[in-house]
Amino acid sequence: MADDDIRARIQQLGVRQQRFERHLAKELGVDAAGIEAMDHLISTGPATPTELARRLEISTAATTLVLNRLETAGHIHRERHPTDGRKLVVTAEQNSAELAYSHVLPMIEGVEQLVESMTPEERMTIQRFLDQLITIYDDATRKTHQNF
Amino acid sequence: MADDDIRARIQQLGVRQQRFERHLAKELGVDAAGIEAMDHLISTGPATPTELARRLEISTAATTLVLNRLETAGHIHRERHPTDGRKLVVTAEQNSAELAYSHVLPMIEGVEQLVESMTPEERMTIQRFLDQLITIYDDATRKTHQNF
DNA sequence: GATACTTGCTAAAAAAATTGATAATCAAGA
């Protein structure tokens, strides 16, 4: 019976995450795809448009438009790749990165405090739980694909 | 330091959830909004368009279009509200509900097994963790709103 | 060096959302 409670909470968490992303997007004046791109650029560093397309799971054509919007807004800039002339390197502007980070900070600090408030055993429990949950979603996403 | 690991996992979970939803949408031939609407109708029973709009966090006009698409595809039907002539009652078709459920089943069973494999203490830890996490996201989403 | 692949972009079209307006209904109060 507790399964249902936990599953309901997992779903609710997903709802909140999406809501937070949309909120962030509105707050910063960019669209949701732009937020995800910025997030990737900030947390993993510069990337090429194709890498971003894979990360956002949209076409490279759509990525071009996302980057156009971000560039127009002054949030990123594109440079030529030093060795591969076909590629570009997309980098988040310092100012925009800091602005975005400042908006995400409350969430980060909240999680930080929450994790710190737990015992090492609890942390391990949570970590294992999350890992297995991710695997479950991955498996479930592949499952029906394989009917072909 | 473990905070970062856990936060990364939380984010990854969100990515998988969205991916699963899109996968489901493609699998069933409806859009993501339609999936969420069906989910609500199946798990909480019939609802009015306005209720669905609130749940999906889109306008009632957009909801009308979502319902049109679902109705055309034979996944739902609309009836007049018994007491309030302005309202409609949207109900999921039995066949579609079962079909949708069968596609979500692998995920549900996975979570079920995962929860069953844990001790009562671990379950409580997870539950508290998820509850607090939801609260953190809610707070973070409100935060910058209140700059006005 | 010729051929095939990769990369990022453009253009046209499709998909889906928003905003604003409208018709029908309800709820209260004069």
Next chain:
DNA sequence: TCTTGATTATCAATTTTTTTAGCAAGTATC
């Protein structure tokens, strides 16, 4: 009762964002 104001679902027009298809430039492989 009737009228005023609010609510509900829809429609129409516009905007936003994505996809598909195709292309030009660069790279790699043979």
